[in-house]
Amino acid sequence: MLKKNILNWMAGSQNWPQKNKKIRTSLIFVLGLLLLIIFFSSKVQADKRTPLLRNQSFEEVQDGQPVGWRAVTYQGEANFKIDKLSKSGQYSASISSVKGADASWSTIVQVKPFSTYRLTGWIKTKDLKSAGGRGALLNIHGIEKMETKALTGTNDWTRVELILNTGLNDALQINCLFGGWGKVTGEAWFDDISLEYLSGRTLKPQATIYAEEKLPSVSKYIYGQFIEHLGHCIYQGIWAEMLNDRKFYYPVGSAESPWKILGQPHSFHMNPLLVYAGVPVPEIRLKGDGQKAGLFQEGLSLQAGRKYNGRIVLAGDPGVLPVAVRLVWGDGENDRQVFTIEKIKPEYEKYYFSFTSGRTTDNGRLEIVSRGSEAFRVAAVSLMPADNLEGFRPEVIKLLRELNSPIYRWPGGNFASGYNWKDGLGDPDRARILLGKGLSQMMLESMSL
Structure with missing residues (x-):
């Protein structure tokens, strides 16, 4: 109405006497400026009234899911639902877990780079207990320390707030987080999640091109x-090694180790005084009763007629001789090839061997055994197809x-x-x-x- 009256008044001003022309021009300029101020002011107010987050109160629901939000489980077992227990309106978004979970309701929002925003929301919790996680909170995904305070225990609706700077980002993922860097149990409700623009700076990007300057060509090896x-x-994968844990990081015979104890040695332990490749070495002490004892690894994929090369790093006492390294592809006495070690020293030495598989199988075995006495130590073993390209x-x-x-x-x-x-x-x-x-x-x- 105000704008209409001003426009009518400006139209009538055309009939003013010529002597008032300067006054009329000045008034028209001032009134035009006033119209611009009114226009942009109303636009700014409209922008402030328009929520930056879609469905910030979870009132839009389709197929039982809040429109614009997605359920994400990072670890554990989480239950997601739209609940009628709300801070305002009809609904809120809920996450709960009995066994423990790290999960979130998440949404993506467009923002202005190098700008400051205020993120707020309301959170309600019931019997929320940490199982390594922080609690119930809001955070900006992937940006360190961009998080509100975390609630645990039982809390009525509590307002949380975060002032954030977008930096180079033009979009952010906002999480209604249940857990956070670990699991929690209990239940949390989220409602009235709001993002408010506070301030920012106008970017004026510019570039200067020096067309006459030529730089060296970019090497093709820069990108790969x-x-x-x-x-x-x-x-x-790319490496041809067939044995797992070939340097005995895990104790032989443990659940983590692919190596198993063969026979019944007098003793078998990872000697902490004997270290090779930074870890204790397995030491097999024999009974001296003529029964074979040692260690083996199974589950090797072998192909009939294919040649396999390997090596073993070994030390021991002379009573253990001979020590046999065997590639086995079946249960029969002839379903194997044997490499026999006839000399051994107290210091570690490498022994190289070669086998050709007599059968195709996915359960081949590599065995390292002795029927002697005293003790021997195995520091490392390797087995590869002979056609490897320097290990590949x-x-x-x-x-x-x-x-x-x-x-x-x-x-x-x-x-x-x-x-x-x-x-x-x-x-x-x-x-x-x-x-x-x-x-x-x-x-x-x-x-x-």
């Missing part, structure tokens, strides 16, 4: 592929060549967190063993130069 020591990417599987190398990457790099990923480049040089049998911190996975440094 990283290979992580994960799963079978390296071992039973030729069929995998062929496939990698077809990918046409200019370079493949390792270590990559989590392996690099505990990696020392010196471990990749020299004798691979002496290279130390790493345990992946984030994956709880053994990662042998066998791919050495």
Whole structure:
């Protein structure tokens, strides 16, 4: 109405006398400026009234799920539901767990880079107990310390708040978090999640191009592929080693070790005084009664007629001789090949052997046994198909060549967190063993130069 009256007044001003032309022009300018202020002010107010988060109170529900939100379980067992126990409106979003869970209701929101926002919400909890997690809270996914306070125990509706800066991000994932870096039990309700823009700076990006300056060409080896020591990417993957835990990180005979005790030796233990590759060495002390005893690993995939090469790092007393290394592909006496060690020293020495499998099987075995007396120690063992390319599987190398990457790099990923480049040089049998911190996975440094 105000704008209409101003426009009518401006139209009538055309009939003013000529002598008032300057006054009329000034008034028109001022009134035009006033209209612009009114327009932009109303737009800003409208923007402030428009929620940045869709369905922030979980009132829009489709097929039992809140529109714009998704249920995410990071670990454990979580139950998600839309509940009529709400702070406002009809519904809230609930997460509960009896056995413990780390989970969230999550949504993605567009934001302005280099801007400040206020994230608020209401949380209610019942019998919420930590099982390693923080509790019930709001957080920004993937950005450290961007989280509200965490609630535990039983709480009525409690307001939580977080002031955050977006930095380079133009989108954020907001989590209604149940647990947080660990599990919790109990139940939590979330409602009225709000994101409010507070301030920001205007970006004026610019670039200067110096067309006359030419830089050296970019080497094709700058860009390539990283290979992580994960799963079978390296071992039973690109690397041809057939034995697991070939340097005895886990005690032989334990649930974690792929190695098993063969026969009934007088004693078998991981001697802490005898260390090789950074871990204790298995020592087999024999009874001297002529019965075979030692250790073995099964589950090896063998192909009939295929040749396999290997080595063993061994030390011991002369009474143990002879020591036999056997590749076994069946239950019969002839379903094996034997490499016999006739000389042994107290100091570690390497012995090289070669076998040809007489049958195709997925349950081949490598055995290291003696029928003698005294004791012998096994520091490391290796077994590979004889056609390996300096330790790499030729069929995998062929496939990698077809990918046409200019370079493949390792270590990559989590392996690099505990990696020392010196471990990749020299004798691979002496290279130390790493345990992946984030994956709880053994990662042998066998791919050495």
